[in-house]
Amino acid sequence: MSDYSDVMILVEGRTEQRFVQQLLSPYMAEHRVYLTPIILDKPGEKGGDVRFVRAKNDIARHLKQRNDTYVTLLVDYYGIGRDWPGIDAVRPGASPSEIANVICLATQRAIDADLAVYRSDVRFVPNIAVHEFEALLFSEPATLASAIRVEQQCVDAIIQECGEPEAIDNSPQTAPSRRIEQLYSRFKKTSNGISIAQAIGIDRMRKECPVFDGWLKRLESLAEVA
Numbered sequence: 001m002s003d004y005s006d007v008m009i010l011v012e013g014r015t016e017q018r019f020v021q022q023l024l025s026p027y028m029a030e031h032r033v034y035l036t037p038i039i040l041d042k043p044g045e046k047g048g049d050v051r052f053v054r055a056k057n058d059i060a061r062h063l064k065q066r067n068d069t070y071v072t073l074l075v076d077y078y079g080i081g082r083d084w085p086g087i088d089a090v091r092p093g094a095s096p097s098e099i100a101n102v103i104c105l106a107t108q109r110a111i112d113a114d115l116a117v118y119r120s121d122v123r124f125v126p127n128i129a130v131h132e133f134e135a136l137l138f139s140e141p142a143t144l145a146s147a148i149r150v151e152q153q154c155v156d157a158i159i160q161e162c163g164e165p166e167a168i169d170n171s172p173q174t175a176p177s178r179r180i181e182q183l184y185s186r187f188k189k190t191s192n193g194i195s196i197a198q199a200i201g202i203d204r205m206r207k208e209c210p211v212f213d214g215w216l217k218r219l220e221s222l223a224e225v226a
Contacts, residue, residue, distance in 0.1 A: 004032040005222040007070045007125075008062045011037050012050055015133050015189045016074050022194060027202045028216070032223040038062075040075070051081035052110070059111060063118040070222055072125040072215075076132050077103060078175070085110040096130040096166040100211045103128040125222075127215045130166050134176035134193060138165035139208035140200045147196045148184035155183075166209050 007028075011017050020037035028035055040050060041058055055073065062071045077099055080087065086106025090099050104126040111120045129135070137144050141155040158179055162168045168176045180187050187193070197205075206213040 003223065004034060005070055005219075006034050006036070006066075006068070007072055007219060007222065009035050009037045009072050009074050010040050010055065010058050010062070011074045012040060012076065012079055014039065015193060018190060018194050019133060019197060020074065023197055023202060028219060031220045033219050035219075037074075050075050050079055050084075052084040052107075056111065056114075059120075059124060060115055060118075063115055063120060063123060067118070070123050070125060070219075072219065073107075073127045074129065075127075076129040078131065080128070096164070096211050097214075099130050100128050100214075125215075125218055127218075128211075129215075130211055131168055131176050133197075134180055134189060135165045135168050136205045136209060136212065137180065137193065137196050137200065138168060138176065139205045143199050144180075144196055147192065147199065148180060148187060150183045164208065164210075166211050 009020055009024075011020060017037045017039055020035055025035045025037075038058075040055055055075070059071050059073075062069065080103075084103065084107070086103045089106065090102050094102070107126040107128070108121070108124065111124050111126070115124070138155065138159060141159060142152050145152040145155045158168065159165070165176075168174070168179065177187075177189060184192075202216075206216060
């Protein structure tokens, strides 16, 4: 029995991979959870259309490779394909927590149906971020506003309109990344986004983003039972 856990994180793209490498991995290592980000295999697919059939193949591959590791996901609800389990069961107007709960429960059941022999009920941790990575950057309005050179009230107004970072809505014009780009046209998620995230820090993100915090709590618990 070890006192740490190795976790493979299947991520949607390069930004999420860098977020794990530069912020989340060092943070979780303090909790004896060691993360390895791996970009989902998506031949023929574009970003924002992560199909379950391909995610399932990757999940299966990593569960089969070793019997002492865990597998989790870092993909967002509005970027998954229509074949994803539970997507049709989400009620209109559902809160971020409700969306995540419905999708994660259905995902776990779908994986367990075929991969229970690999202890998927224990070794697979479903996770659906309700919005794209940029939603986390709204966790600290002052830091975001300073980084993109706008008055803080511009960022505060978005939070007040939506209620919380994880509830920022999802149309092509009002998704978190579009909101930031409308305020700062030179915003680049793989550079500006990561540097802003570093300035904010994981603890602040956890405080303001319950779905994100719930996922990290689940990962932290793995080291306790490893």
